[in-house]
Amino acid sequence: MLDFELLFLVGLKVLFALLMIGAVMTMAGYSVLAERKVSAWMQGRVGPNRTVLPFVEYIPFLGPYLKKMGIFQPLADGLKFLFKEEIIPGHVNKFYYNLAPIVALVPALTTMVVLPFGEFFTSDGESIPLMLADLEVGILFILAISSLGVYGIVLAGWSSNSKYPFLGSIRSSAQMISYELAMGLSLLPVFLWVSEPGTGAMGLSLVDIVHSQGNAPWLLLVQPLSALIFLIALFAETNRLPFDMPESETDLVGGFHTEYGGFKFGIFFVAEYAHIVVGSAIFTIIFLGGWHFLPWVADPWPSTWVGTLIGIGWFLAKTIFLIFFFIWIRWTLPRFRYDQVMNLGWTKLLPLALLNLIFYVLLVTWIDQPAS
Amino acid sequence: MGSNGNTSSITINLNGNDVDVPAGINLVEAAAIHGTEVPHYCYHPQLSVAGNCRMCLVEMGNPMRDRGTGEPILDENGVQKIGWIPKPVIGCGTNVTPGMHIKTESSMVTDSREGIMEFLLVNHPLDCPICDQAGECRLQEFATDYGRGYSRYVERKNVKPKRTRLGPRVTLDDERCILCSRCIRFCQEVVDDDVLGFVDRGSFSTLTCFPGKELSNNYSLNTVDLCPVGALTSTDFRFKMRVWFLKESPGICTESSAGSNILVSSREGVIHRITPRRNDSVNDSWMADSGRELYKSVTNEKRLLTSSVESQKCDLSSAINSAVTFLQDKKLGIVGSCHSSLEEQYLLTKLAKTTKAKKFLRGHFGDDDGILVSADRTPNLRGTLVTGFSTKYPTDDLTEISEAIDKKSISTLLVVGEDLFNSGLTPDQLKGVSIIYIGTHENATSSRANVVLPSLTSFEKSGSFINRSFRLQKFKQAVPGPAGLLPDLHIIASFLNALDQEKEQTSDIVSIWKQLSKSSTNPLHKIKYTDIPQDGIQLDSTRWSDLDFVEKKAMHFSPRKLNKVTQN
Amino acid sequence: MAKTVVLPREPLSLSERTYLPQIVTGLKTTFSNMFKEKVTLQYPEEKPIIPKNYRGVPTLVKDPNGREKCVSCQLCEFVCPPKAIRITPGAVSEDDNSRAHVEKAPKEFEINMLRCIYCGYCQEVCPEEAIFLQEEYSSSGYSREEMINKKDKLYELGGTLPDSHYKWDKKKSAEDDGNDH
């Protein structure tokens, strides 16, 4: 006997999941383009402006503009990766060599399961968050899964059986471990704060965090130090400059993916940008108020499907700005030395995060003490 | 001439220093001995002195003596006064006398040279970029060293014919001629063929052939070498290659037993010309025109480039192997060559001894011109005598072989370079005879041969020849041989090594010479190859004095002298 | 031994030690750069301006009378450091009246552009001002042979340049009206 309703629900979820993957992957692809364009602009160049689909060029105004912006470049890049010869060097450990890119991409895509990106209003005004799975422990899930990403890098470096990837992966694992601590510690005060009696939010749910920022100050303003530490740790976790130890083209040729080419390299590439996209989304959710309008201001849009769409759009706008910020930082700051990375992580960020935590624990305890 | 101590030596004062020079030489030579250059155009050490270019002007003075008493006139310090001649004198036409003073660096000399250079350049065309002489041009060199460095001449230069044909091999560019008359004197004095002369006067003077004559003697190209400027040019070499690209290596002309010393000029392995190399005991500074053509045989289409066995092309080592099987025949004959170098003849003699083969030799004879083309048209007939390949004087045929074949005492022949079929042998006679041919060019014998082993010309290998006056002279490889070919020495040495496994025979010239010079009865005794000087060694020829050599009296050679001991 | 002087360093202030103000300044700089004029040259469509003394592909030129100026003196071949030039000299026939007194001209003239290092020595050494490194900078081909510029190609690239000497003209007029023998 078939339960059609269940089947329908499952089907819907699968469809949503596919849509979501599509959206994140597209954003990853276009962040590559953004990276190239923005870096070009910052350096006085023009960036990719040659690729165009057949005939599109002849659409007046729009065609040449799209071409100039390199809109079709990610397509060409993707196809190029797909059709390149798959070279597997003779000295690698084949199984892990093939496994590594998958291990790198899967966590990035998995974390988005718990990402809320908007809200939907039922006819009786009740708000239902838009997400694939509303976990009570959303943030824990994200922290847990995203740190799995390092396994992809470690595997790649180890199975390549060659010195540069090996060095890259060692650095990367050390870096991940160092910054994960600070990251986790920086989030604790946030959740302490929002779970405070009177705010209505409980536990570790991301949705609740977003809700707590509606018509209220963003957590960025309430907890600037946490936000800063989290942001720095986020850079480190996504291996972005100034923390791109695992890759560092200048001293490690290409780091962990030196021995990779073709589509496998492409997967690593996309995984890195997927990490950025997801990371930006998380930061938006936790510190920038998610899909809510502005601090202290109630959402000016109606609680209908229009409001839903505007909310999603607003959420995306914030995320995209953060992606831009990632790129912006990359083309502004030089890379740290490895020892500086370690130093910063252990002797600066970790104590700072601890102090921050202690301060907020005391503060919250003080605010929370029952009026006597 | 020369300063070999036989002539008495006198002291002169050159630019303030007392120096010793041989008596009887002129000032140009005397200064040259002491490293001072006196520039000159018309003077040539092997021609008479004409004294017409005036480039060699120097200041000269003699110690003063009282005309009446003959007493030396002294200055206040008690030193004999020098009576400087108020005008400069020509160095080429003035011989040294004891106590003579010369200045080659005074301001008067410098002025004279500048003046002469200016006059010479007045009508000289600015042809250097197209002139074949550029790079070895006296006018260029002296203009740089002694000229004024700029021109004051604004009038129009003379225009004269640029391509006058003087003879079949010589073209004259009239504009460039500086009227030194070297070429005229050469024809008169060396070749005794008086065809050249100047006509017209002043700036109209022109070198020309006498009416109805042309410069066609076999030494005409020497005038091109002599010409200090680019006026006389070789029609063959004209516009072919600039001289600064040419690498010159010393060689010996193989045209005849005169053994003229030559310079082989090549660029990147291609020979472009042959010029004489000065050797005062052999060829002075000359050589025959016919000898200059010989380099063309290097790229001749008849050149043998691949080895073959029974007319099938094969690689050299397998050809050598099958030659060795033929050589094991008990009835072997070896035909040597007077064109081979001394070392090759020696190895061939050794091969004949090892295989107990009969030796045959053919001479090549022609007319003797009494200068540098002798009646013996091979470079190394004397070598066969010295190495012992032959004990008697060869004839111009190989009929000896026919007799041997008719007596059935020969069934295999190793032939080096000779053509059996124009030496008195018929194809019928040779029917049952196997032939191994080592040579550079195709001929009837090579096409009939069972094994053909191509080898190198004298331009592509080093070695030595003995010329008509028993002078031992060595030549150096000028260009690399065609790819894959080995010198004869190597081929014969590998025969020897294959036939006699016990004694190792090297193909290295220096080591071969160690064997060659061992016997004390041989005139080569104690000579080392590396020690043979560039101008050769005179060998003792008494052992062969009763042989009937065909050469007639010629330059630096007299047949009678062979009968006397002429050890150097 | 030079004496080593250690200069005292100004201690960093607190804000400097966080580096944050510096990072913000950097971010400002890069951001403002995004709106500056771009320096990229869209090459095949836009061509660079070639400076006057540019050393491009070596070419052979003719004089204003259309005569080939090179007399195949081979000086350029001699001077060329990478030995890119290869000349086969030839004689000009006596009846060629346009070439008064020039008896020599290159039969073949090859410049191997895979060897040429654009040093300009050939131009400098040429006594006849016949070879010039002109504006052409893009030379490409599908094979090594194509990259060897032959004589006609060299003249095609070179064209005609003004000539202030007219050396051969002077000789021709000398021959035509005076001083002839």
Ligand code: SF4
């Ligand atoms: S530019 Fe320099 S390298 Fe090129 S052909 Fe001329 S001399 Fe040779």
Ligand code: SF4
């Ligand atoms: S281009 Fe000039 S230097 Fe080169 S061969 Fe011709 S004339 Fe001589």
Ligand code: FES
């Ligand atoms: S060399 Fe003495 S005058 Fe010519």
